[in-house]
Amino acid sequence: MAFFRQLPYELFIGLRYTRAKRRNHFISFISLTSMIGIGLGVAALIVVLSVMNGFQDELRNRILGVASHLQITGPNNVLDDWQSLAGSVEGAPHVQAAAPYVMAQGMLSFGQAVQGALIRGVLPMDEDRVAELGSHMRAGKLNDLKAGEFGVVLGSELAQSLGVVLGDKVVLMAPQGQFTPTGIVPRIKQFKVVGLFEIGMYEYDAGLALIHMDDAAKLYRMGNSVSGVRLKLDDLFSAPRVARQLGERLMGKGNYYISDWTQQHSNFFRAIQMEKRVMFIILALIVAVAAFNIVSTLVMAVTDKRADIAIMRTFGASPRSIMQIFIVQGALIGVIGTVVGAFFGVLVALNIDTIVPFIERVFGVQFLAKDVYYISDLPSKLMWVDVVVITVMSFILSLLATLYPSWRASRINPAEALRYE
Structure with missing residues (x-):
């Protein structure tokens, strides 16, 4: 009191x-x-x-488990001399790793089932440095993708739609055709399912297939070119600022298009x-x-x-x-x-x-x-x-x-x- x-x-x-x-x-x-x-x-x-x-x-x-913090592409999604570009940007502030990729559309078929998919060609060792896809594997490993063996890693929903399991062989049809005496014929290649992943995002689980980058370059006739380079940053929220800095750094060195994850998924x-x-x-x-x-x-x-x-x-x-x-x-x-x-x-x-x-x-x-x-x-x-x-x-x-x-x-x-x- x-x-x-x-x-x-x-x-x-x-x-x-x-x-x-x-x-x-x-x-x-x-x-x-x-x-x-x-x-x-x-x-x-x-x-x-x-x-x-x-x-x-x-x-x-979950989105950034598949998507990248930053992405650099060239005109018409074709990037030449990607090795020098990757080496240049990896030394930039806040950039931790870079990985090349080939991105294209494709049609997967197994038996009577046919599904359209986004085909991404990757280098497994480099891909693990820029994304966390390896930690979302339900079966197999990302490293099971080897050049020349034509293996494919499918999203769990995509595999279920096709009715395939590990070890099955699916047919991948590239929309870019090749000319023959009988007309234009789509390029077709058989791939063996070596892994399944599940991100928990339907967009990726039902529509993404991964193959080795060398196999993708052969199928889509990319030669030594790639579609772009994916970057991982030390702070994902600094992506817009780092994108501007890289734009200034690469100015005058070629035509590059830089986008970050906030632009790719901005509406969401x-x-x-x-x-x-x-x-x-x-x-x-x-x-x-x-x-x-x-x-x-x-x-x-x-x-x-x-x-x-x-x-x-x-x-x-x-x-x-x-x-x-x-x-x-x-x-x-x-x-x-x-x-x-x-x-x-x-x-x-x-x-x-x-x-x-x-x-x-x-x-x-x-x-x-x-x-x-x-x-x-x-x-x-x-x-x-x-x-x-x-x-x-x-x-x-x-x-x-x-x-x-x-x-x-x-x-x-x-x-x-x-x-x-």
């Missing part, structure tokens, strides 16, 4: 009003409801934003970011509604304390002091709700990988079925910046909700308030 007596009397009385038992229990109920509402809103915001951050991170990692990640912002606004409105319940609490508290206010005014309390007393009372409701909500929100966000499976086992449900969704686990990535922004926003809304009732309390006329006491 000695500590409270050392406080300014406005703060002391505001805290005392909050702790004291009220004659009107309905006011206490509204206060408790406001705290719970603010806490639930803050916790929901933290958990939802953490889950959306987790999804964004998971999808980005922009949609996720927009969805995240909309969810933030919707859930912030829940916090706002709960915060403005404080208005009802304080209006009733002011009515209940009219006599106390009048007595304090007669003892010399200024209207500003009366206003501060009720601001303290309302702000405390907001602070308690915000702190409790932030605590439980962080707790759930950090342990969602344990909580969700427990709920699924108890109630016998599955939120993300493996046969429908490629991401069957609920990912979560807690960002402390989000926690700070949410808690500050909740406190400001709570503080704003106290202004009008506190102002009304400061305007009470002592004579009128004590007339019927």
Whole structure:
């Protein structure tokens, strides 16, 4: 109690009003409801934003498991003298590795099944340096692709559509035909399935096939040329800046087209970011509604304390002091709700990988079925910046909700308030 007596009397009385038992229990109920509402809103915001951050991170990692951070191509997707280009860019700042590739369209057939696919010719050792495809192999290894042996690694969905397994032989038809006395005939070559990969992105699992770069160059008659060079950076978020730097570095050395992963998948990640912002606004409105319940609490508290206010005014309390007393009372409701909500929100966000499976086992449900969704686990990535922004926003809304009732309390006329006491 000695500590409270050392406080300014406005703060002391505001805290005392909050702790004291009220004659009107309905006011206490509204206060408790406001705290719970603010806490639930803050916790929901933290958990939802953490889950959306987790999804964004998971999808980005899966996409970049196949795609590259940066890609350099030449006119008509033909790049000559790629060895010197790769050696030049590998020495650039932030560039960790470079790998050539051949990219073309093709038609795969097995028995009666026919599927179109994107054919990528790679050097297995170099490809492992710029992408994480090797870690997504379900059967076989990327290194099983050897020059001259005409092996192919298929996406799991593509293999399922064709009905092939490891060791089967598929026919690859290149759309560029060759002239014969009987007309134009498509180039056809038989490839042996030496591996299967599964990224978890339908675009790649159902439409990508990998072959050795030398085999691709022979089939598509590329000679010593390639389609381009793929680069891996030490920081994937620096890709746009590094692309500009490489553009300046290669200026005057030839016609090159440089693109980064943010351009190749810009619509996809922009949609996720927009969805995240909309969810933030919707859930912030829940916090706002709960915060403005404080208005009802304080209006009733002011009515209940009219006599106390009048007595304090007669003892010399200024209207500003009366206003501060009720601001303290309302702000405390907001602070308690915000702190409790932030605590439980962080707790759930950090342990969602344990909580969700427990709920699924108890109630016998599955939120993300493996046969429908490629991401069957609920990912979560807690960002402390989000926690700070949410808690500050909740406190400001709570503080704003106290202004009008506190102002009304400061305007009470002592004579009128004590007339019927």
